Amino acid sequence: MSTIAAVLAEAQSIIGRLEARALLRHVLHCDEARLIAHGDDDLAAPHAAAYGALVARRAAGEPVAYLTGSREFYGRAFVVTPAVLIPRPETELLVELALQRLPENGGCVLDLGAGSGCIGVTIAAERPQVRVTLVDASADALDVARENAHRFAATNTTVLCSDWYAALGDARYDLIVANPPYVAAGDVHLTRGDLRFEPHSALVAGVDGLADIRRIVAGAPEHLVPGGWLMCEHGHDQADACAALLRQAGFGEVFAARDLAGIRRVSGGGAPTR
Ligand SMILES: C[S@@+](CC[C@H](N)C(=O)[O-])C[C@H]1O[C@@H](n2cnc3c(N)ncnc32)[C@H](O)[C@@H]1O
Secondary structure: OOEHHHHHHHHHHHHOHHHHHHHHHHHHOOOHHHHHHOOOOEOOHHHHHHHHHHHHHHHOOOOHHHHHOEEEEOOEEEEOOOOOOOOOHHHHHHHHHHHHHOOOOOOEEEEEOOOOOHHHHHHHHHOOOOEEEEEEOOHHHHHHHHHHHHHOOOOOEEEEEOOOOOOOOOOOEEEEEEOOOOEOOOOHHHHOHHHHOOOHHHHEOOOOOOHHHHHHHHHHHHHEEEEEEEEEEOOOOOHHHHHHHHHHOOOEEEEEEEOOOOOEEEEEEEOOOO
16 A cells, blocks of 8 residues: 555656646545645555546546546636536636626626536626526537536526527527637647547637637627627637627627737627617
8 A cells, every 4th residue: 555645756757746636636535735634644445546547547638627527717616527628717708808798787698609607607606697598509518517507506597509599589688708619620739638538519610710700700690789799719810800700790899808828819899780
């Protein structure tokens, strides 16, 4: 039998310190303080076996979030499974912008391509008086979104399986937020890192990565109230293309907001007046 400290040291040499510790906290259902305090304790055989298996899977490339079933987003630990994209820190910008633009006293939000629900559920949890509709084409993803809505007591959410706006009828919203697939088919990044394990349908959008953004922008005017806003996350080099699409669809006050790395990450605009 080996001590916790010895097992950690070995795992750390394979997958790095932070991930080795995160996986062991997950196996032991404990926090960092307990890991530190119990470094000299022996790791029980079943725990050692479970930990060894996770370290091997991580060494083979599987994302930590899929191994632990969880990823922190906007201060909340979201459930994630391989059916959903792993929430990214840069997507918190879209939540910030949405919260800034929402009317104080309520409103209706549509989250297109909800995945884990990290955007829509966060908005719903932060603003209990807002109604949020979470849409995704993947029923498996929506099961995860539903679980997260339940986990964070976001009873002000509705979950709907739909090909973008197809199942929404004539419903209109104060705000449409979307983090759609925006990677070009054949992009070399799809063969690297976490992306190899994430759903293709959550990542890839046609030959130029803009196929879904085109559909979302084109359909938005029919689903926004006068004075409503559309905001869309996109790739690091897609802000100009998004601005052009928004203007073409009649949106005003078109903007692009930068993430913490200084990259234009979210573009949006005000609903066409007509
Ligand atoms: C980039 S992921 C975003 C997930 C989540 N909103 C996030 O920010 O982590 C895009 C999501 O769009 C969904 N999606 C792809 N095509 C769709 C379509 N035609 N209609 C609705 N949702 C779609 C995928 O299933 C996936 O969950």
